[in-house]
Amino acid sequence: MSTSATALPKPVPGQPCPCGSGHDYAVCCEPIITGKRKAATAEELMRARFTAHVANENKFLHYSYLPSSKEPYVEEADAAPLPWTRLVIHSHEPDVKPNVSYVDFTAYFIAEGGGEGALHEKSEFQRINGNWIFARPLREGPAPVKAAPKVGRNDPCPCGSGKKFKQCCLGK
Numbered sequence: 001m002s003t004s005a006t007a008l009p010k011p012v013p014g015q016p017c018p019c020g021s022g023h024d025y026a027v028c029c030e031p032i033i034t035g036k037r038k039a040a041t042a043e044e045l046m047r048a049r050f051t052a053h054v055a056n057e058n059k060f061l062h063y064s065y066l067p068s069s070k071e072p073y074v075e076e077a078d079a080a081p082l083p084w085t086r087l088v089i090h091s092h093e094p095d096v097k098p099n100v101s102y103v104d105f106t107a108y109f110i111a112e113g114g115g116e117g118a119l120h121e122k123s124e125f126q127r128i129n130g131n132w133i134f135a136r137p138l139r140e141g142p143a144p145v146k147a148a149p150k151v152g153r154n155d156p157c158p159c160g161s162g163k164k165f166k167q168c169c170l171g172k
């Protein structure tokens with residue numbers, strides 16, 4: 001955890017977009033947040049949602065989230081935004097099913113103690129009537145580590161000797 005993290009400023013045109021794409025805010029996430037263009041991919045919507053969190057654009061967040069998208073938007077007076085610091089997209093899995101994509105990301109913020117906290121999540125996005133929408137989180141935290149398959153006694157030895165495991169490294 002870093003102790004020198006600083007919160008991202010509210011995005012403005014002419015400055016780099018907070019989503020980390022390297023593009024100017026005016027051509028990256030702003031047109032998606034303002035409704036001037038649709039997100040072309042689930043990853044683009046994820047980046048726009050992160051930027052909307054930084055910009056405190058709660059109306060966009062409300063309507064780009066499936067469970068609340070059909071409900072009328074009501075401004076929350078006492079909602080204090082988190083001081084977000086950066087976004088890292090680990091993977092984008094397009095079209096895992098028709099009109100469904102997954103995005104694995106970590107959004108960093110300044111935690112209570114002043115250090116950097118992390119929200120790591122794999123999320124499902126759905127394309128409904130041509131619009132990408134955040135449907136639900138699939139997993140919170142990093143992906144589980146998969147153990148290597150167990151070597152059987154009669155399998156070739158993983159050391160590469162060409163012998164069976166039982167006649168090579170099993171007894172070592």
